[in-house]
Amino acid sequence: MTPSLPAAVDQGTHPATTAGTRAPAPPAAAPPAAGPARALTGAGLAVLLLGFLPVNFTFGAVNLLVPAITADLDTGPSGGQLVLSAYTTTFAAGLVVSGRLGDRYGRRRLFTVGLVSFGVLAALTALAQGLVDLVVLRAALGLAAGLFTPQVLSTIQATAPDGLRARGIIMFTAASAVATIAGQVVAGAVVVALPEGLGWRAVQLVTAAIALAALLGLRAVPESRSDAPLALDLPGAALLGGGLMALVVPLTIGPTAGWPAWSLGLLAASAGMFAVFVVTQLRAEHRGLLPVVPPSVLRVPVVRIGLVMTMLFFVTYGAFLYEISEYSQTVWGTDGWGTAVLLLGFGGAFVVTALVLPRILRRVGPRIMVYAATVQAVVLLGIALVIGVDGGQNAPLALQPLLVALGAVQAMMFGPALQTVLSRTPTWAAGVAGGLLTTLQQLGLGLGVALLGGLFHAVADAASGPTGGTAAADATGSGSGLAVGLVAALVAQAACAVVFALLAHRVARHSAAR
Structure with a gap:
């Protein structure tokens, strides 16, 4: 007996294209359909999962390295939280539109560009000289991770045979945990082996090496794209990304900084951007367009x-x-x-x-x-x-x-x-x-x-309570x-x-x- 998970819904068309509503015209810039993609093999799945490993590897590693980073860069807890949040927030902000870019221009192509960018940026974080440098590089690293991560699940869904597809989703879940554990273990071993201030930097180089290693097996990953790619909706993506950034940054820094005026202003701006985002998504779908987050x-x-x-x-x-x-x-x-x-x-x-x-x-x-x-x-x-x-x-x-x-x-x-x-x-x-x-x-x-x-x-x-007694x-x-x-x-x-x-x-x- 198979698990009682709901069966997939086969809806080949967007609800906005049904009778009585104008269907979106094909974008002029969209490349021609590539035809049937070759099937994903076990080797291709292994390459996809290897490429995905650095995404959670760096989260697990930096989570453990926060005390070492804050000590080396002479910053407090809010600085360490910002180093973590800069990566995860920009990652989240770019994910939805990145999935559409892969559908439109080729998932393996976006996987490649994202991995190369991620590897280079991870190496550059090892050279950061201050908190601002590190936060900016980590934010850019999150954007690069967001560029290639959606291509992993999309490629599995679009090109894997039924048996491999189910196995691939389970292994994708396991890979998330394996990467986080590996990041913690490697980070722990490296910071013990190397002098303080060098260990956390060396871990960034390990992260870069894993990302770039996956590029060696790219031939095993089939190229694929959607026959009917969804519209990019860049204004919607910008509103969503800006709203996420304006939400997370003040929530990270505000509590320890005493909620300065700028943090409250960003929270208000975030609420405004999300409200405009919801309205534009509803209107776009009503007009027969395909917004970045379809309300349907x-x-x-x-x-x-x-x-x-x-x-x-x-x-x-x-x-x-x-x-x-x-x-x-x-x-x-x-x-x-x-x-x-x-x-x-x-x-x-x-x-x-x-x-x-x-x-x-x-x-x-x-x-x-x-x-x-x-x-x-x-x-x-x-x-x-x-x-x-x-x-x-x-x-x-x-x-x-x-x-x-x-x-x-x-x-x-x-x-x-x-x-x-x-x-x-x-x-x-x-x-x-x-x-x-x-x-x-x-x-x-x-x-x-x-x-x-x-x-x-x-x-x-x-x-x-107040300090100031004996050590x-x-x-x-x-x-x-x-x-x-x-x-x-x-x-x-x-x-x-x-x-x-x-x-x-x-x-x-x-x-x-x-």
């Missing part, structure tokens, strides 16, 4: 709910990795390698569970997301209890069973959510769905670091304050998991009604 796609209940679940999942995922890395290095005194080892069980459980997920789904069906999210909330509260009761040296060992359980249930949440959205998306919007999924993934990572990471530090600072007293106060901050952030993440479970219950009801 979001009207499919399972797709809409699944996208919200995706963002909720990555809000908690990104925040947890950031907070546990910061806490372990600051309070427990672990080095980068020790932090990576601490999270090995968590990451390993995610990978193993993702690989056996098809068997689990055959037995449980889509309600697995409800059960897994409920368990995640319980596990997060358990971690909060351990930190609250014993935030000292015994906590890392006591946390290991909980971290393993957390990794396993997160794989049971993310994998089915991804498959559910893709399976219910109309075929004409496959590129849009891939772009939206990865957009909300990166936006969730950025917001998790900005919002829940900000909550972590704000509560920690309030709980630490030992200050260190004790700081450690207990960080424990309180981490507990508060974990409780907030458990609440997000409960919301995820409620939404997953609605998805399961929609699936049962089909």
Whole structure:
């Protein structure tokens, strides 16, 4: 018996092209259709996944390297959060239009251009001399990652035979976790082996090498493009990207900077841009055009709910990795390698569970997301209890069973959510769905670091109280304050998991009604 995931919806035309509505004219600049693409092979899938690895490799690595980066560049916690958010936010901003560029000009071509740009920019980040340099380079790196990432899922969807396609989506999910774990392990090993200030820079060179290595196997990846590519809608993409940037930057810096006037102004500008974006998307589709986020796609209940679940999942995922890395290095005194080892069980459980997920789904069906999210909330509260009761040296060992359980249930949440959205998306919007999924993934990572990471530090600072006593007293106060901050952030993440479970219950009801 196959898992009870909803069947794909075969809608070959956009709703705006049906009778009574003007269909969009083919863009003059669009290249001619390339004809049937050759089928993706196992070797081609391996190259696509290798090219995708640096995307999450750099997130996992830099998450662990934040303390080393902030110490080397002499900046505070908000600077470290900005280094992380600059990458994830620009990544999210460019994803949707990048998927359409691949549909129009060739997915392998965009994959190549993006990988080359990513490799060069990753190498340049190793030379950054200050916070501004690093943030600008990381923002550019995010744009490059956004250029080629949608081409991975789109190529799998468009060119893989049925059996390889299903396997490819599962391996794409596993590759995300493998890359994050590898980034943490490599970063931890390198910063221990090299002098302070050089380790985090060397990791950027490793990131560049992985990206450029994938270029050696590009011949195995078939070129493909859509026979009817969607309009680019550059104004819509600009509004969406600008709104995301204007949202994340003040949320990252504002809490620790005392919410200066410019941060409040950016938040207001973000709200305005999103409002204009919604209006322009509705009007464009009403005129028979194909906007960057077609409202008709979001009207499919399972797709809409699944996208919200995706963002909720990555809000908690990104925040947890950031907070546990910061806490372990600051309070427990672990080095980068020790932090990576601490999270090995968590990451390993995610990978193993993702690989056996098809068997689990055959037995449980889509309600697995409800059960897994409920368990995640319980596990997060358990971690909060351990930190609250014993935030000292015994906590890392006591946390290991909980971290393993957390990794396993997160794989049971993310994998089915991804498959559910893709399976219910109309075929004409496959590129849009891939772009939206990865957009909300990166936006969730950025917001998790900005919002829940900000909550972590704000509560920690309030709980630490004024400093100025002896060094030992200050260190004790700081450690207990960080424990309180981490507990508060974990409780907030458990609440997000409960919301995820409620939404997953609605998805399961929609699936049962089909």
